[in-house]
Amino acid sequence: MTSASPASAHVPGDTAPLVELAGAGFAYEDGPWVLRDLDFAVTEGRALVVLGRNGSGKTTLLRLLSGGLRCAAGELRLAGTPVGHDRKDLTRLRTTVQLVVQDPDDQLFAASVEQDVSFGPLNLGLPEPEVRARVAEALEALGIAGLRDRPTHQLSYGQRKRAAIAGAVAMRPRVLVLDEPTAGLDPQGQERLLGVLGTLRGAGTTVVMATHDMDLALRWADDAAVLTPDGLRTGPAPALLTDPELPAVAGLRRPWGAVVAEVLRAQGLLGPDEPGPRTAEELAGWAGPGRAGGG
Known part of the structure; x- marks a missing residue:
């Protein structure tokens, strides 16, 4: 397990953090610190990806952010206000931040899809x-x-993933937190899920995603946080995820886009400060006609 020293996932701007760990x-x-002295903030309207090797603390961070775990040090804040542990504060948090875990079978429990998705709103007393x-x-x-009306045990894996996300979406959260949402999905399932996330973002939901997939992270995220x-x-995902020093430091492989950009620069087809595809x-x-031959 690793520790995280003070840093922030909040990208400076006019918008204050919506939810943050301070x-x-x-x-x-009886174990070592998984995370320590961590400052992590989510700004509304941004797509934020969390990366790190196994054991780096990604899942722990997401559970702290959503209130599934209680900070042993520091605090969780919602719109700048510390979140307590009484029912009122936790309800306020869970109507703002919803976590979808990696394995949908850890989240689905009702007899049918409709019953499962309705559980959260019913629990709010609506x-x-x-x-x-x-x-x-x-x-x-989704x-x-x-x-x-389908029994949840009769769903395919991809359908179970979407049903689990639907249960979170039914709470109408401002922040949707996803732990490895594309893990176990085939390419078509991944594309379908990314399309859904794009629709949710277009409707105003802020999305935080933990993943090992550097290509997905570079393609999808506005901002990145690497443990x-x-x-x-x-930092901004395009700059941080193409940093040539990052893979060695974080134990991650270089994304496809970073390798392509390096080849293009070596061929004189991309300027030193110009972002690659x-x-x-x-x-x-x-790579249209205007780019051919470096022109």
Whole structure:
């Protein structure tokens, strides 16, 4: 396990952090500190990716951020106000921040998809018409309205992933936190899920995602936070994730886009400070007639 020294995932700007960990630390019982002196903030409207090798503390960070774990040091803040541990504060947090865990089978428990998705809103004490509206909205957003009555144990893995996310979306959170959401999905399933996340972002949901996939991170994220043995490195995703020193420090492989940019610069087709393509589609569009021969 590694420790994170003071750093921030908040990108400076006019918008104050929506949810943040301030000086946070956590250690499991009779174990070493997993995270320590961690400052981590999420700014509304940004897509933030969290990366790090196994054991770096990514899942612990997400659980602290969503209130699933309690800080052993420091505090969790919502819109600048510390979050306590009474029912009122935790309800306020869970209507703002929702976590979707990596394995959907750890989250789905009801007999049918509709019952599972309705659990959170019902737990808030919302009236039945409001619950029905939220469930319908969430199922439609995740593209699984036709699975409303399906027993959860009869869903495919990708369908279970989307059902678990629908349960979080039905709470109408301002921040959706996802732990390895594309793990175990085939390429088509990944594209479908990324499309869903794009729709949710377009509707105003801020998304935080932990992943090992550097190509996905570079393609998808506005900002990145990387847990390393020396602390937390943060910054705009295109710059941070293409830093040639990052893989050795963080135990991650270089993203595809960084390798392509290096080749293009070596061929004189890309300026030293010019950003390279982040996806194959961008490369195809970028390498047009105006670029041929370095022109």
